[in-house]
Amino acid sequence: MTEQQKFEHVGGHPLIDLVNTEVIQGSLRVDQLADNADVIAWLLDVRLITEGALQFNWHDDPTLLMQVRAFRQQMRQMLVAIVAEQPVAEETMKAINERLQHWQAQPRLIRCDGGFEQQWDFAFLQPAHLVAKLAEVAVNFLTTINLIYVRRCGNDECIRYFLDTSKNHSRRWCSMEGCGNRMKARAYYAREK
Numbered sequence: 630m631t632e633q634q635k636f637e638h639v640g641g642h643p644l645i646d647l648v649n650t651e652v653i654q655g656s657l658r659v660d661q662l663a664d665n666a667d668v669i670a671w672l673l674d675v676r677l678i679t680e681g682a683l684q685f686n687w688h689d690d691p692t693l694l695m696q697v698r699a700f701r702q703q704m705r706q707m708l709v710a711i712v713a714e715q716p717v718a719e720e721t722m723k724a725i726n727e728r729l730q731h732w733q734a735q736p737r738l739i740r741c742d743g744g745f746e747q748q749w750d751f752a753f754l755q756p757a758h759l760v761a762k763l764a765e766v767a768v769n770f771l772t773t774i775n776l777i778y779v780r781r782c783g784n785d786e787c788i789r790y791f792l793d794t795s796k797n798h799s800r801r802w803c804s805m806e807g808c809g810n811r812m813k814a815r816a817y818y819a820r821e822k
């Protein structure tokens with residue numbers, strides 16, 4: 630991935646942003662997670678991991694990319710179902726729970742303003758530990774988000790999803806700068822014809 634192609638986080642939740650790492654550019658489907666380095670860069674970018682917690686040689690790991698892509702595909706299918714107002718499949722639940730079995734974190738007591746807090750210390754020793762972290766993100770998504778506000782971008786040629794947190798829940802585009810402007814321009818030219 631080149632420097633100017635930074636990840637965009639328009640989904641409103643890291644689970645949606647994970648699915649949104651597949652985008653349409655021009656008319657091509659582009660996978661922004663092209664190699665292990667992209668996966669790690671994305672995880673750092675959304676602050677799901679810290680560099681210090683990465684304790685294996687991920688550069689040369691033969692399965693990291695494959696495992697993350699496989700989970701992402703299952704999450705895409707889940708979003709497709711949610712947007713179609715269908716129940717989340719048992720298969721999906723199973724996929725999430727299987728990944729969670731590799732969840733690796735140690736609770737730690739820390740001081741905070743006038744009291745105490747619990748913090749989780751992570752140690753990622755293998756790809757499955759990273760995917761377990763993604764599975765936990767899926768749990769957070771399903772347990773805290775009102776799923777009726779999950780939308781697919783109104784641009785038919787776009788495959789991004791987002792959480793519509795706008796006041797009257799009328800957001801239509803993954804981003805105003807991208808699809809919003811493009812669709813407005815298209816509507817304008819259609820009127821001018």
Ligand SMILES: [Zn+2]
Binds near residue numbers: 782783803804808
């Ligand atoms: Zn879009």
